Amino acid sequence: MIKLVGMIDSPYVRRVAISLELYGVEFESQPLSVFSTFEAFSRINPAVKAPTLILDNGIRLMDSSLILNYFEAQAAPERRLLPVAPDALANDLQTLGFLLAAAEKAVQNVYEHHQRPVEKQHALWVERITTQLLAACREWNALLKTRPASADPDQVAVTSTVVWTFIQSMIPHVVNAADFREIQAVAESFESQAVFKKYPFN
Amino acid sequence: MIKLVGMIDSPYVRRVAISLELYGVEFESQPLSVFSTFEAFSRINPAVKAPTLILDNGIRLMDSSLILNYFEAQAAPERRLLPVAPDALANDLQTLGFLLAAAEKAVQNVYEHHQRPVEKQHALWVERITTQLLAACREWNALLKTRPASADPDQVAVTSTVVWTFIQSMIPHVVNAADFREIQAVAESFESQAVFKKYPFN
Numbered sequence: 131m132i133k134l135v136g137m138i139d140s141p142y143v144r145r146v147a148i149s150l151e152l153y154g155v156e157f158e159s160q161p162l163s164v165f166s167t168f169e170a171f172s173r174i175n176p177a178v179k180a181p182t183l184i185l186d187n188g189i190r191l192m193d194s195s196l197i198l199n200y201f202e203a204q205a206a207p208e209r210r211l212l213p214v215a216p217d218a219l220a221n222d223l224q225t226l227g228f229l230l231a232a233a234e235k236a237v238q239n240v241y242e243h244h245q246r247p248v249e250k251q252h253a254l255w256v257e258r259i260t261t262q263l264l265a266a267c268r269e270w271n272a273l274l275k276t277r278p279a280s281a282d283p284d285q286v287a288v289t290s291t292v293v294w295t296f297i298q299s300m301i302p303h304v305v306n307a308a309d310f311r312e313i314q315a316v317a318e319s320f321e322s323q324a325v326f327k328k329y330p331f332n
Numbered sequence: 333m334i335k336l337v338g339m340i341d342s343p344y345v346r347r348v349a350i351s352l353e354l355y356g357v358e359f360e361s362q363p364l365s366v367f368s369t370f371e372a373f374s375r376i377n378p379a380v381k382a383p384t385l386i387l388d389n390g391i392r393l394m395d396s397s398l399i400l401n402y403f404e405a406q407a408a409p410e411r412r413l414l415p416v417a418p419d420a421l422a423n424d425l426q427t428l429g430f431l432l433a434a435a436e437k438a439v440q441n442v443y444e445h446h447q448r449p450v451e452k453q454h455a456l457w458v459e460r461i462t463t464q465l466l467a468a469c470r471e472w473n474a475l476l477k478t479r480p481a482s483a484d485p486d487q488v489a490v491t492s493t494v495v496w497t498f499i500q501s502m503i504p505h506v507v508n509a510a511d512f513r514e515i516q517a518v519a520e521s522f523e524s525q526a527v528f529k530k531y532p533f534n
Contacts, residue, residue, distance in 0.1 A: 176467035177433040189422045192429040195397045200425050204418055216406055220391045223402050227394040231379040251456040255447060265378035 131155040135171070136164070136180025138329050140231050141296040142194040143181040145289045149198055152204050152283060157183075159329075164292040165245075195230070198285070211285035225286050228269040233293040235263035236250075240300050260304060267297075268309050274312040282321055291320040295331045334359040337373070338366070338382030340453075340531050343435050343498040344396040345383040347491045349531040351400055354485060355407050365449050370495055387483040395441075397432075400487070413487035427479075427488050430471040434435075435495040437465035462506060469499075469512050493522040497533045 134150065134157050136143035150157050162171045164178050175182040175190055177201050184243045185190040191197045202212055213219050244252055274290065283291075294317040297305050320326055336352065337358050338345035352359050364373045366382050377384040377392055385393040393399045404414055415421050440461050444453055476492065485493075495518040499507050509516050522528055 157336055172467070176471060177430060177437075177464050178467070179429075179433050179464070185422060187422075188420070189426045190429070191425055192424065193397070193432055195427055195433075196425045199397070199401060200418075202421055203416075203421060211370070215403075216402075217389070218391075219405060220387060220393065222400055223398045225394055226392045227381075227392070228397070230395055231381050235379075246454050246459060250405060250452055252448050252452040252456075255452075262379050262381075265374070265380070269378060270478070 132186060133160050133184040135160045135162055135182040135184065137161050139296075139332055140180050141237075141289075141292045144292040144296075144329055144331065146183065146194050146197050148283075148288050148292065148325055149211060149285065151325050151328065152211060152288070152331065153201050153209050153327055155201060157195070181240055184230055202285075211283075211288065221273075222284070222286050225239045225270065225273045226289060228266045228273065229286075229293050232266035232270055232297065233258045233289075235266065236293070236297045236301060236305070239263065240302060263305065267305055267313065271310045271312045274316055281319070283323065283325070287316060287320055291317045291326060292331070295321060299331055334388060335362050335386040336360070337364055337376055337384040340365050341498075341534050342382050343491075343494045345440075346494040346498075346531055347409045348383045348385065348396050348399050348532065350490050350494065350527055351413060351487065351492060351525050352403065353530065354413060354490070355403050355411050368379065376440060404487075413485075413490065421473075424486070424488050427472065427475045428476065428491060431466050431492055431495050432466035433487075434465055434472055434499065437461045437468065438495070438499045438507070441465065441506060465507065469507055470517065473512045473514045475520055479480075483521070485525065485527070488516060489522055493519045493528060494533070497523060501533055 132155065134143065134147055138144050138147060138161065145160065164171055164180050167299045168178055171178045174184070175192065181192065181194055181197060183197045185191065187332050191200060201212060213221055214297065239256065242256055270290070277286070280287070292312060298307055334357065336345065337350055338347050340349060340363065364375055366380050370380055373380045376386070377394065379394065381394045383396055383399060385396065385399045387393065393402060396453070404412060412465055431479065441458065444458055472492070482489070492515060496515050500509055
């Protein structure tokens with residue numbers, strides 16, 4: 131069976147887990163950490179990157195967007211999580227671009243504070259990535275405002291939800307939820323759905 | 333006309349520039365830096381991420397894999413840079429996963445040394461990402477060895493070439509070219525092609 135290696139507390143692992151469920155792809159979750167179980171992880175994938183997805187034929191995929199690219203291409207039309215029409219696809223990729231930029235800067239913030247002793251933390255770098263993080267959240271919030279609401283999770287809904295929950299769980303003091311009401315509303319509505327509850331953050 | 337914002341010294345910007353040429357998509361290059369021209373860049377994209385691609389309708393795409401996802405989906409069959417058959421696609425995405433992991437760790441190495449004063453550089457972090465970088469290069473090299481050679485650049489060839497040239501230009505003391513002969517051979521052969529010379533590293 132397909133194996134998904136990585137902790138669900140990573141928004142990248144969680145977006146893949148929930149997307150696979152929505153595609154109807156069966157898989158086994160192997161919650162290894164790239165930090166506390168580096169050695170065990172490196173025996174599966176020497177580059178030690180989560181998520182790593184192992185196909186039945188042994189092929190190892192990594193990078194959540196590349197993994198989802200593969201499954202989106204195989205999905206039956208009614209299971210697809212991205213639109214096919216060019217303009218609609220561009221719109222969704224634009225939103226994903228901003229929200230994945232926010233995810234990247236949020237992860238960099240967490241790593242700066244959790245993976246370095248205080249004396250190795252660089253205030254100018256934190257200032258730079260915080261500016262980028264908040265700017266990306268503003269664009270993401272504005273883009274969600276222009277989307278028609280839907281109860282069916284698509285890729286924008288899945289990734290918005292898992293990234294926002296990650297940000298609000300890890301660095302709520304950096305990104306004030308009250309400033310981003312559209313994102314907050316999308317995340318709240320989808321976190322209550324069964325498929326999101328099946329792979330909860332923490 | 334489509335605009336590609338970012339410096340060609342970024343392997344992510346360069347892979348998009350060369351891929352667009354191969355897709356036959358006309359575009360204008362705007363070589364802004366996310367560091368030295370942060371303010372000017374932020375007026376185009378407040379998240380200040382390169383590459384940023386601006387479509388004719390104003391939609392801003394970022395993240396090289398998402399940008400290429402969009403153009404790959406619109407490409408005529410004979411222009412595609414990724415295979416359609418699931419097994420072949422998985423194979424190429426596996427190679428891209430490892431080589432983009434190498435790119436990420438190489439960029440982190442460069443940022444650690446160029447974006448932080450010496451006293452804020454963290455030796456344990458550098459050790460960790462160097463282990464990951466070299467492991468990713470070993471897998472990437474081994475996977476290229478199993479590919480039939482071709483003079484026609486596809487996405488694996490394009491990205492292998494630009495990432496290797498970046499690594500060998502920026503941190504050759506970290507990644508010894510002689511240890512990765514397959515990657516070196518692919519990069520050498522494609523760097524001599526006109527489309528790669530049109531967007532040279534530096």
